[in-house]
Amino acid sequence: MPYKERAKSGLPRKRPKSSCKVTSWTAYNRSLINRGRVSFYFPGGSVRAAFVNEIEYVEGLFGKQVRYLDPYIETLFMLKIVFRLGMRQITGFAKEYFQRAGLDLPVPSFGQLSDRFATLQPSVKVRAAVARQRLKEGKPVDLIVDSTGLKLDQAGEWHAVKHRNGKHRRNWGKLHFGQTPEGDILVAELMDSGVSDPEVLDQFLAKGLPLNKVMADGADYQIERNAELITQGCGTALGELNISRRHNCVLGKVGAYPAEQNLL
Structure with missing residues (x-):
């Protein structure tokens, strides 16, 4: 049941609401004060x-x-x-x-x-030092693939909000990215909302990165395609492929897809 329907019906939340409890008010107040401080350090020279x-x-x-x-x-x-x-x-x-x-x-x-x-x-500092060093040495890395929606506003968005005419001009995009377990983003693509996650996953795998393990959620779940990737990739540059099943998926017959047992 969606969250709003559960709230209306009075049912409890499925997951407890996350909260941040302040343990040291002195340190918390000091951190808020430091946010407003502006100081520059120039290492030598004028x-x-x-x-x-x-x-x-x-x-x-x-x-x-x-x-x-x-x-x-x-x-x-x-x-x-x-x-x-x-x-x-x-x-x-x-x-x-x-x-x-x-x-x-x-x-x-x-x-x-x-x-x-x-x-x-x-200039942007490259902070993925560990992943960059491993790729430089030719060692495989673990890749976590996910996506998120982005709302792209245009000039008409301000006009619609200003005058409340209801003519919103919103374009939705989808940011697909692959990162390491340490949080270093290795690949990223901004696509239209109509591009499916499995299509972008194939593009990420086609980049030729030495991968040890690829992990994705249920949006990338396709029985035939995932079974083909597992059959072709195990023991090669692709390595292990772990993709979570969708909660409403229907499993095939036993033995129809031997590689399906590797899917989470």
Whole structure:
């Protein structure tokens, strides 16, 4: 029975509602206070030299050089995302903060920030160190395949909510990803909601990653296809395939699919 129907009928929840109990209010309050603290650490060198280009013109090059360097723009963009500020708000916030910190730094205008944010390409640190090292050495890894729905808003979404005309323009996508048991994402694909999970699972397996074990939920459960994968993959680069049966699935005849016994 769906959750809303059970709530209306007064039946208890199937699973207890998860709750986080505070054990140390002192540590909890300190963590909330630290969320609002803004501090920067610059390991040596001048902050202005790292953020601002003082050389406006270079002999032999046409036009004026970029004054505000990419690390400066990335810092302001990070502050904008963390504190959910607008373009004008981040400009005023940076001016006030640098002034109180005693830093002689010019702040770009909100128009220039808007242009620079659109072309910004921040560097992303690769944190899957264990999985990357194992793949580099050619060792197999365990892969957990799952998917989740994403709502993609368009410009008409704001208009519909603003004027309450009921004409919502929502596009739903589905993010398929495969991760290791440690939480390192190895493969990810954003597909339309009409693409089934088994199709994306075949694409993940076709990438040729050395896999020791592949685990998936009931959305990827197909008797014929899973049996074929198990028959072809056991003992090879695919390794072991564990896919949970759906709760309403109907098992075939005994012996019809010998590899079905390996399915969870």
